[in-house]
Amino acid sequence: MNSIPGNPDLSFDLEKIRADFPILSRKVHNKPLVYFDNAATTQKPQVVIDTLVEYYSGMNSNVHRGVHYLSVEATSAFEGAREKVRAFVNASSTEEIIFTRGCTEAINLIANSWGGDNINSGDEILISAIEHHSNLVPWQMLCEVRHAKLIVCPVLADGSIDLEVLAGLMSSKTRLLAITHISNTLGTINPVKEITKLAHEKGIVVLIDGAQAMSHLKVNVRDIGCDFYTFSAHKVYGPMGIGGLYGKKDILTAMRPYQGGGEMIKNVTFEKTTFNDLPYKFEAGTPNVSGALGFGAALDYISRIGLDRISAWENELLRYATERFSADPLIKIIGNAPQKSSLISFLIGNIHPYDAGTIIDQFGIAVRTGTHCTQPLMNSLGIPGTIRASFAFYNTKEEIDRLMEAIVKVEELFL
Amino acid sequence: MNSIPGNPDLSFDLEKIRADFPILSRKVHNKPLVYFDNAATTQKPQVVIDTLVEYYSGMNSNVHRGVHYLSVEATSAFEGAREKVRAFVNASSTEEIIFTRGCTEAINLIANSWGGDNINSGDEILISAIEHHSNLVPWQMLCEVRHAKLIVCPVLADGSIDLEVLAGLMSSKTRLLAITHISNTLGTINPVKEITKLAHEKGIVVLIDGAQAMSHLKVNVRDIGCDFYTFSAHKVYGPMGIGGLYGKKDILTAMRPYQGGGEMIKNVTFEKTTFNDLPYKFEAGTPNVSGALGFGAALDYISRIGLDRISAWENELLRYATERFSADPLIKIIGNAPQKSSLISFLIGNIHPYDAGTIIDQFGIAVRTGTHCTQPLMNSLGIPGTIRASFAFYNTKEEIDRLMEAIVKVEELFL
Amino acid sequence: MKIEESTNTIISEFEIFDDWMDKYNYLIELGKSLPLIDEKFKIESNLIQGCQSRVWLHAEFDGTNVHFTADSDAVITKGIANLLIRAFSDHTPQEILDSSSDFLNEIGLTQHLSPTRSNGMLSMIKQIKMYALAFKAKQAMGS
Amino acid sequence: MKIEESTNTIISEFEIFDDWMDKYNYLIELGKSLPLIDEKFKIESNLIQGCQSRVWLHAEFDGTNVHFTADSDAVITKGIANLLIRAFSDHTPQEILDSSSDFLNEIGLTQHLSPTRSNGMLSMIKQIKMYALAFKAKQAMGS
Numbered sequence A, B: 001m002n003s004i005p006g007n008p009d010l011s012f013d014l015e016k017i018r019a020d021f022p023i024l025s026r027k028v029h030n031k032p033l034v035y036f037d038n039a040a041t042t043q044k045p046q047v048v049i050d051t052l053v054e055y056y057s058g059m060n061s062n063v064h065r066g067v068h069y070l071s072v073e074a075t076s077a078f079e080g081a082r083e084k085v086r087a088f089v090n091a092s093s094t095e096e097i098i099f100t101r102g103c104t105e106a107i108n109l110i111a112n113s114w115g116g117d118n119i120n121s122g123d124e125i126l127i128s129a130i131e132h133h134s135n136l137v138p139w140q141m142l143c144e145v146r147h148a149k150l151i152v153c154p155v156l157a158d159g160s161i162d163l164e165v166l167a168g169l170m171s172s173k174t175r176l177l178a179i180t181h182i183s184n185t186l187g188t189i190n191p192v193k194e195i196t197k198l199a200h201e202k203g204i205v206v207l208i209d210g211a212q213a214m215s216h217l218k219v220n221v222r223d224i225g226c227d228f229y230t231f232s233a234h235k236v237y238g239p240m241g242i243g244g245l246y247g248k249k250d251i252l253t254a255m256r257p258y259q260g261g262g263e264m265i266k267n268v269t270f271e272k273t274t275f276n277d278l279p280y281k282f283e284a285g286t287p288n289v290s291g292a293l294g295f296g297a298a299l300d301y302i303s304r305i306g307l308d309r310i311s312a313w314e315n316e317l318l319r320y321a322t323e324r325f326s327a328d329p330l331i332k333i334i335g336n337a338p339q340k341s342s343l344i345s346f347l348i349g350n351i352h353p354y355d356a357g358t359i360i361d362q363f364g365i366a367v368r369t370g371t372h373c374t375q376p377l378m379n380s381l382g383i384p385g386t387i388r389a390s391f392a393f394y395n396t397k398e399e400i401d402r403l404m405e406a407i408v409k410v411e412e413l414f415l
Numbered sequence C, D: 001m002k003i004e005e006s007t008n009t010i011i012s013e014f015e016i017f018d019d020w021m022d023k024y025n026y027l028i029e030l031g032k033s034l035p036l037i038d039e040k041f042k043i044e045s046n047l048i049q050g051c052q053s054r055v056w057l058h059a060e061f062d063g064t065n066v067h068f069t070a071d072s073d074a075v076i077t078k079g080i081a082n083l084l085i086r087a088f089s090d091h092t093p094q095e096i097l098d099s100s101s102d103f104l105n106e107i108g109l110t111q112h113l114s115p116t117r118s119n120g121m122l123s124m125i126k127q128i129k130m131y132a133l134a135f136k137a138k139q140a141m142g143s
């Protein structure tokens, strides 16, 4: 039983949880795997894997418009998964949940379908300096096509956003604010509810990139009030190749479709096509049914454990790691926002992150090194990248100790 | 051991093959499942399911740019899957193989990235009257945006294309011919090599929609000579949520990127972004690694059996079913092209396909009814849809006999 | 006969069938025996969305009761329409609005039909209630 | 010393290490001891694509032999550059073009490095051969 200091109610059986994740018992370089690359992708509990196996072994079928039993069964399971996503983020209706390949595709869908009609010459799109390339490049591409301007809100030295600075950048030309809920590089948790309120006061549409947030904290899109919220299942203990977006119904209804093809049409003639209702209008082609079911199973799994329990333990891991890292004068933590999720980006002396990562890997520890798809942020910090250890609720303090040992070895070798 | 008349070399052990597909032993409405909806999606052999399980239980990681062991392992498995796809369709290089969510997304990618630069006001795009909505709606949408014209080549009464008519529709304004390799509704196998030659003589770029073909016949993109070839893994015994396209390197190189985000960029600043090399330029976001691995496993599986064996048995099933159907004067087969893949679209008297499908389902038999995402074709045939039985190499003649029993019952009930 | 009485009759009719093939057979009979709708009412505005087959539903109001006729190009769908008409036709707008459609669950129809067909059935019920609502408003204005 | 002799020496040097940590340690030593490249050659045109870390490779030709210097911001990458320079530097263009890079497989480098780093190494080798080719052409024109 692991314990959360001062919060016995939020304890859970860490050994039992770890046993749910088959990969955690594997060895790497002859050492038990320590997986600290959770911000890149999370590991999958057995129930998610079993869901895929059961689907393909007993239910696999193409959905919608099918009269036969398997198709009916698969369709209701697929729509059931959509309902699970809806409930998880607290959207009003399943019409507001669109499945995509992942968070990147979700943002591109919005850039294309919403952006194509709502961003015009001279308009501005506001983002922050800590955005992932997936919430930056689509807007760059859109601005280029529509002759609009991309405005970048800088971040403070600790990696947090100064709301006054952000509000100051919201002009009468700003049409969209696209900002991350949690930074995948620095861990900063942005106050998205306040930010949305500020933007809405000026009539600005708000997109929150939730790729990093959904696994760490209870997301409530109606409470946040945002217009769009995007996510990837593989970062929430679900399968790869599936993700999606929440969008307010009236905005989605007004948007033109994205891709053309099967599923997204109501009536087709060679002359004229009428598009299907929400959410299908945005889901061209055979959907990833197994992926959606696995996503649903993952959300069920973490809901059963409880997001409050999960974040309590993750915060404890963050606190412990921060304490241990801070005791080593050679380690420099990059990103110290007051509200931070369970990841630490850091540098060891002037050792290149790539060198450090190579040696840490030899200890069977998976950390990520590099720019974490936030090159502009690295440029502005004047560093070639960082080493990033990102924790999930199945990680332990002993694993953090093992990382410290590896870091000491790195220091020995390079300094 | 099943036998191919006159071709003992192409026999295989049907019972053993059926045992590879766990779903085939399930019951539906208390009767053993007969799965004749293979054109919608194929069932998965155990090796494909096992590949997913092994991936998520022992290797799961985000790929590319990772220094740690799992990431290295997953990256090389992912790129290994790309090589399997390359070899399967005989492309020159893995740079020519782009992974997408499926065939629909692949066609949309081309419509957007190639079409955006190459289709201009007054240009023509030529398709055939038997195209799936996925190879029709993207071109309608493109034509609308670019003020181009969609030209539709009619088909002959038997469902085949008259090459002279097609050639006659290729004008000096035609920029693209987008045509299916095999019709999902009528089974017509188009002579894509001859068609490509005709189009290339007039400088027309050729896209072949291979969604239906890849599971039935040996696809060789270099022999066909086409510029693009698109496909979905779930129709080739692989997982859902993955598919892709082949494109000639020089054409892909000249194309602008599709979606923006992680993976597809080389260098990003807030001012300017340089895009990655092929194939990554077109693969924004975390890829569906498990899907790609499952796709690779599926291609390995059918290659091991042999496409020649597979198509020999499927042709035998088609012959047998056609013979049995033809003996029933109430059955009308829709689509009688001389070159036909293993599917039969049909009507029973004037019984609505939806009524017939409902009763056939009660026999545990999965057939598809409706327009099969080819509404314009149905309109031109003046029918509300068809019943479609599509066969895979794991189907048996006894299953066709069971379908005939169900059809007799349908006739009893409705006529 | 009250709506509830009609629906109870329908439920007991279906109870005697053991297997689904017999239930379908009965639905088909009901479909074949559906009184024909006047061809002039098979118009776009009477078409119901959400069906793989097409359904036309026409309503007339005699000042007291609503009278429904329907047709479909698929017989089973027609059978379902027949059930609904037997239950709801010739009742006052208020009675229709107050009634429940639970009897369809009880005979297992909602579970056993494909989602497209079941959606189609729900659309039919929705349309029936919409008519009732419209006629009720008309009645209120007239009085 | 022929290229093959140098590479054989490198192979035997690596053979004495039992585990990869020792091999890395040695690579790091090699990296630290890489003779510095002249700062003026650390320019864009000498940068090699395909590395997560940055690598500069500079080549000079004295009419007979090619002389390489290199640098990287990552020490292990520098160690690899050092290995390559020890193998290929101070040889004629023809010798460089005729040589193989199999020794990197033999010491297990290509398998044990992450794909990004291994790609970087392949890019370095490619660049070395490109220089050799260019100087060979120059030689041919000069003679």
Ligand SMILES: Cc1ncc(COP(=O)(O)O)c(C=O)c1O
Pocket (backbone or CB within 6 Å): A039, A040, A102, A103, A104, A105, A132, A134, A135, A180, A182, A183, A184, A209, A211, A212, A232, A373, B262, B284, B285, B286, B287
């Ligand atoms: C903050 C953030 N946004 C967007 C993405 C893109 O997600 P995906 O690659 O799954 O599409 C990621 C992860 O890579 C991320 O961390």
Ligand SMILES: Cc1ncc(COP(=O)(O)O)c(C=O)c1O
Pocket (backbone or CB within 6 Å): A262, A284, A285, A286, A287, B039, B040, B102, B103, B104, B105, B132, B134, B135, B180, B182, B183, B184, B209, B211, B212, B232, B373
């Ligand atoms: C001929 C044809 N083209 C394209 C598609 C679209 O494939 P997907 O739905 O997998 O994207 C299909 C299948 O639905 C098809 O049969």
